[in-house]
Amino acid sequence: MSNQHNSHQQLPPKTCTIDRLVTIEADVEKVINGEKTATRRNGRYADIGEVMTLKDHHFRVDKVYQQSLGMITDEDAKREGFGNLEAYKQAILALHPGMPWGPKMKVWVHEFSAVD
DSSP, X not given: OOOOOXXXXXXXXXXXXXXGSSOSHHHHHHHHTTSOOEEEXXXXXXXXXXXXXXXXXXXXXXXXXXXXXXXXXXXXXHHTTOSSHHHHHHHHHHHSTTOOOOTTOEEEEEEEEXXX
């Protein structure tokens, strides 16, 4: 299965810009406080090495890869800033009313870390 965190794979073109990667105020605060180190999106919003700026704080994108919803773990949910997978799932479904949580549905994972 292609759920590898391989940063050497050829990535398709971005579908959006990095400034749209983390936009919800609560998520911005989680990133700044170090509670959120990843975000999942329908498309690819950033390149590896690209820098995201949130309220004068800078974060480098370390990994970008695809993952199916069925492969998301509690650890992944914690990197998203939630206590467990169920809390993350409920938050996502609340943001996107009517969206099914299809285990085979693929999303783009963007992992990032603070730039010193």
